[in-house]
Amino acid sequence: MHVTFHGAAREVTGSAHLLANGEDRLLMDCGLVQGRRKEANAKNRELPFDPRLVTNVVLSHAHIDHSGRIPLLARKDFAGRVLSTRATRDACEYLLRDSAHIQESDADYLNYKTARHFLSRNRKSGRRSNAEVRRLLKKKGHNLDTAAISSIIAENGLDAVTPLYTTADAERALALFDGYPYRHPMTVGRDMVCTFYEAGHILGSAISIIRTQAGGRTITVGYSGDLGRFDKPILRDPCLQFEAADRKLDLLIMESTYGDRLHEPVVDLKPRLKSVLVEACERGGTILIPSFAFGRTQELLYVLHELYMEDAVPKLPVYVDSPLATKITKVFGEHPEVYDEEAHTTFLQSGRNPFRFNQIRFVQSVEESIALTRDETPHIVISASGMCEAGRILHHLRYKIHNPRNTILVVGFMARHTLGRRILETGEAYAAAGRRGPAPDLKFMNKTYPLAAHVSKIGGFSAHADRDELMRFLRQSNLEVRKIAVVHGEEDQSLAFARHLNQNGFQALTPQPGESIALN
Numbered sequence: 438m439h440v441t442f443h444g445a446a447r448e449v450t451g452s453a454h455l456l457a458n459g460e461d462r463l464l465m466d467c468g469l470v471q472g473r474r475k476e477a478n479a480k481n482r483e484l485p486f487d488p489r490l491v492t493n494v495v496l497s498h499a500h501i502d503h504s505g506r507i508p509l510l511a512r513k514d515f516a517g518r519v520l521s522t523r524a525t526r527d528a529c530e531y532l533l534r535d536s537a538h539i540q541e542s543d544a545d546y547l548n549y550k551t552a553r554h555f556l557s558r559n560r561k562s563g564r565r566s567n568a569e570v571r572r573l574l575k576k577k578g579h580n581l582d583t584a585a586i587s588s589i590i591a592e593n594g595l596d597a598v599t600p601l602y603t604t605a606d607a608e609r610a611l612a613l614f615d616g617y618p619y620r621h622p623m624t625v626g627r628d629m630v631c632t633f634y635e636a637g638h639i640l641g642s643a644i645s646i647i648r649t650q651a652g653g654r655t656i657t658v659g660y661s662g663d664l665g666r667f668d669k670p671i672l673r674d675p676c677l678q679f680e681a682a683d684r685k686l687d688l689l690i691m692e693s694t695y696g697d698r699l700h701e702p703v704v705d706l707k708p709r710l711k712s713v714l715v716e717a718c719e720r721g722g723t724i725l726i727p728s729f730a731f732g733r734t735q736e737l738l739y740v741l742h743e744l745y746m747e748d749a750v751p752k753l754p755v756y757v758d759s760p761l762a763t764k765i766t767k768v769f770g771e772h773p774e775v776y777d778e779e780a781h782t783t784f785l786q787s788g789r790n791p792f793r794f795n796q797i798r799f800v801q802s803v804e805e806s807i808a809l810t811r812d813e814t815p816h817i818v819i820s821a822s823g824m825c826e827a828g829r830i831l832h833h834l835r836y837k838i839h840n841p842r843n844t845i846l847v848v849g850f851m852a853r854h855t856l857g858r859r860i861l862e863t864g865e866a867y868a869a870a871g872r873r874g875p876a877p878d879l880k881f882m883n884k885t886y887p888l889a890a891h892v893s894k895i896g897g898f899s900a901h902a903d904r905d906e907l908m909r910f911l912r913q914s915n916l917e918v919r920k921i922a923v924v925h926g927e928e929d930q931s932l933a934f935a936r937h938l939n940q941n942g943f944q945a946l947t948p949q950p951g952e953s954i955a956l957n
Contacts, residue, residue, distance in 0.1 A: 438651040440658065440688060441953040443485045444468060445925040447932075448950075449852065450477075450502040452925060454690055455486055456658060458649050461626035462486075464494045465645060465660045465690070469505025469536070473854055481506060481601055485951060488515040493625045496521040497662025498642035499528035499731065505536050508602040511610035520625060522633055523616035524641025524772045528731060530611060531764045537607035539827070540600035547598040549574055549581050552589045559593075619643065620680065632683055634676035637665030638900050639732035640769055644676060646683040656956050659689040659918070663925065664902040664910060668703045670739050671769075671791070673777045675902070677914040686918045687956050693926030694850065694901040696934025701897040707740055707749075709895045713846055714750045714817075717891070722842030723816055724753075725890075727830045727857055729823035730762035732900050733849050735769050737819055738792045743783070745794055756809055758800040758820040758829045766792050766799075810836040823849050825856040831882055834860075838879070843890040848898040853927070856881050864892025904934060911943065921945040922954070 444453035444466075451470035456463040470480040488510045496519055497503055507519060507529075521529070556570045565573070573589075576582045590597045617623050617633060625631045628650040633643035645660040667674045701709065717724045728734045734757060744750045757763060769792060773785060784791040800806050809818065810832050820830040837843045845864065851857035856879075863877050867888065876887035902910065911918065923935045923945055931947045938945035948954065 438656050438956045439953050442948040446948050446950040447928040449927050452503045458651050461492045461629055462490050463626055464491045466497055466503040467494055467506045467510055468503040469501050471502055488513040491515055491517055493517040494519045495631055495645050498639055499525045499532050501536050504529055508533055508606040508610040512602055512606045518615050519613045520615050522641040522643050526614045526616035527768050533607040535761050537602055537604040540602055544598045544600040545581050545583055548586050551595050552586045635673050636662050637672050637675040638663040652957055656687050657685055659686045661691045663692050665900055666703055666902055666906055671776055671780050675910055679915055684915055684917055686916055688920050689918045690922045690924055693923045693931045693934040695903040696926050696930040698903055700899055700903040703897055706897040710740055711744055711749050713893045717844040718751045720842045721815055723837055724844045724846055725833050725837055726819045726846045727823055727825045728819045730759050730821045731765045734762040734819055735766055735792055742794050752796050754816045755797045756800050756818050758806050758818055763799040824851050838886045839889050841889045845890050845892050847894040863888055923947045
């Protein structure tokens with residue numbers, strides 16, 4: 438049996454690991470590579486394996502860096518099934534459609550730029566003014582005329598951008614999903630059985646244990662997916678007690694997003710959020726929270742609901758300005774079976790919905806969102822994207838980043854080369870210098886803005902276990918692990934975590950992209 442690490446090896450996105458045993462080829466996750474547009478696009482378009490040879494896909498959870506290339510599989514004649522927990526299947530109904538829409542919109546915009554540049558610069562056909570170009574390429578205000586754009590590109594031999602996949606591809610992929618409960622063994626290949634266990638990362642996230650026969654013996658592989666934190670609200674903790682048949686692992690494929698970092702304690706989450714909100718309210722400003730639509734937004738709503746119930750903070754209006762987050766919050770409400778005991782005690786037993794309270798407003802239309810960007814009364818905005826790379830959060834930042842009364846609250850991981858990371862690092866440096874002198878400048882959306890708003894960070898909201906929590910999982914679970922392959926982390930984090938494991942009695946390796954290891 439061979440395991441090949443096709444994605445998220447020494448990087449933090451694009452998870453894809455292939456188990457090959459005889460005629461069975463089981464793909465664990467098929468995620469989108471995220472990062473610099475050109476590099477990510479090149480990696481995403483070329484699958485490093487033949488989709489027609491993949492028996493089935495086991496999906497650890499719905500985040501796009503784990504699920505986002507499944508529509509590409511479906512388009513390239515993958516004939517198997519996608520096996521996940523029921524909550525993951527339901528979340529993917531929204532996330533994969535949203536991802537396809539983003540792929541299509543990005544391609545349309547890049548093609549618009551190509552056509553616009555040609556029309557405004559081409560001497561032979563006569564240069565046109567910006568107003569003329571807009572009339573030719575847009576309709577109904579700001580909507581792109583994709584038919585006109587495609588015609589100009591085709592007639593003039595320009596290079597057109599095609600989406601990685603389309604909404605039709607996403608629909609085709611969603612028809613392949615089968616949802617299963619935790620601790621329910623399921624057949625995933627000729628001699629392969631998989632069982633899901635709670636990972637505690639996001640709604641529906643799973644640790645996958647795969648058992649197969651090879652060389653006359655049973656080989657067992659565990660895949661952590663993304664492990665969550667212990668003692669966080671809403672979801673049950675990562676599983677520590679596995680069934681007897683699943684305990685002895687020949688290989689554990691383990692994430693390392695925070696393999697060399699420690700978070701703030703979970704118990705400090707609520708008081709830290711309270712402190713940030715009180716300080717922001719005293720300045721009379723707006724609190725902007727860039728947040729992932731899936732997981733982080735719901736945790737924020739849960740903790741804010743608790744603080745409001747306790748009268749611990751001023752009850753400002755809370756706006757969720759993300760249509761996707763609104764839909765995913767509905768999915769959370771439909772799966773109370775995965776909540777932890779505290780969520781049942783605090784909310785469900787008294788008939789309360791953890792994610793609904795009087796002060797919350799779910800913003801739907803673009804017009805509502807635009808009006809909100811110009812609202813100068815104190816309020817809280819939770820908006821996507823979580824790393825400030827796209828979406829409505831950019832427009833809120835554009836209107837609010839220059840005002841020292843306002844606060845930008847970072848509650849999650851900000852990858853390298855993202856606007857979110859630049860805001861965090863620049864804001865922290867300005868604060869460390871005593872906020873003296875002119876506010877530092879940040880460029881985004883083709884303009885430069887002074888970062889005068891206060892920047893705060895609460896690390897405890899991370900959905901990923903830190904180094905000590907990863908070690909707690911290994912030491913306190915009843916798993917017996919022969920070897921660990923460290924994946925899903927920026928290279929420095931993966932290498933550091935592998936060293937830490939080896940220094941603490943485990944046998945660990947950090948595979949290169951495309952590397953295979955044999956299990957006999």
